Amino acid sequence: MDLYSLTPLDLGLAALLVLALGVVQLILGLGLFRTLAFNSVRMVLQLLLVGLILKAVFDAASLPWVMLIAFVMLGLAGYEVIARQKRPIRGWHGYGIGMAAMSATALIVTMLALTMVIETDPWYEPQYAIPLLGMILGNTMTGIGLALNNLTQTAWQSRKELEARLILGHSVKDTTAELRSDSMRAGLIPTLNMLAAAGVISLPGMMTGQILAGTPPIEAVKYQILIIFLITAATGFGSLVAVQLGAQRLFDERDRLRLDRLRSGR
């Protein structure tokens, strides 16, 4: 089965729907028109750029190129993790915690999947490596962003409760036990929703794409199951690492709660 190719006109029609939404927003005075327009244009440019880059990388199919793309993706994801928090940890620590958690999980899970599960040849085969990393990284980034946002926001709001325990000589570990498990849960909620909804309420995007491109449904489903397991593992471990490192950074070597290490709210 051939792919029905999309013309610019087709995409323009879809864009008209978003434009209509923007106009309705404008009429109702909801003030989201500019954000919506800006982000839509940004999305189109980003994806077109990625399409061009991917074409070049697929043609070259060399490890250095794949690595470079992976690190650029990781760097941007690290920035997004910070951008999604109301009171992120200040300075390089905040950036570093998100990056460390993502490289320790998304990168490793992707490499394991390529070398031991899919066994592409070569293992960095860009047609597999880059989309796989993209999907895992995208989900991990969301999870880590939510987990860290919950951690820093809750710590900010419950300063009195946290310090009440420190005052009575409780350890930082005991003091933050509930905070850490709640933040872990916050990071995993989208993944848990995905597990419950997969196939029944929502058809996952990758599977839909493969079916549209002519892959037999059962093959597409097998890949989707693999991806969901990888995403769940990467997001879970990623949130865990991020929350542990983040909680540590909230206290100094004298077990003082250091909310001055958080940026002021936006």
Next chain:
Amino acid sequence: MLFEVKDLQGANVPPVSFALAAGQVLAVRGESGVGKSQMLRALADLSPHEGEIRLIGTEQQAMSAAEWRQQVVLVPAESGWWADRVAEHFATRPPATWWERLRLSAALWDAPVERLSSGERQRLAVLRALVLEPRVLLLDEPTANLDQGNARAMAALLLDYVEEHDAAAVWVSHNPDEIATQEHKRLEITAEGGVLHGPV
């Protein structure tokens, strides 16, 4: 000396020095915003600060933060409650006499925290500090939310604790009559620093 403070200073703490012997209370006074509460936080090692603070000769930084805070216990003006029930906030159950002296009903032990009045919270916060048997109490207006009778009962309990346990207390108070001043010291804090009055 039980508790020695030399050149304590911090971001919002004017320079302060004093020393307390067992059984002594230091009444702290000063305009609001001058850094009294911040000084207590530094003494409990809750915020970064400079200077030397010693408990029976041992420097604050020489012991773990948890160990220090179990012996030098802060009771802040506003108490924090992290669990649902009162009992979960206590290391051990306070003796019946303390409940009676503070006119607290023993039934509060199993009560949910959200049902406590502000005065009950304040009194229970003092009790959960006292059960740790601290050597030094850091009290931030411990009678502020209490009516006159309860305030007097609280002050009496705290003064008795200090005497009976050979402890000391740093007591921020707006009520000069609360703490008998003959045997105790007084610290007046201004933006320039603390000035000590009373017996050496």
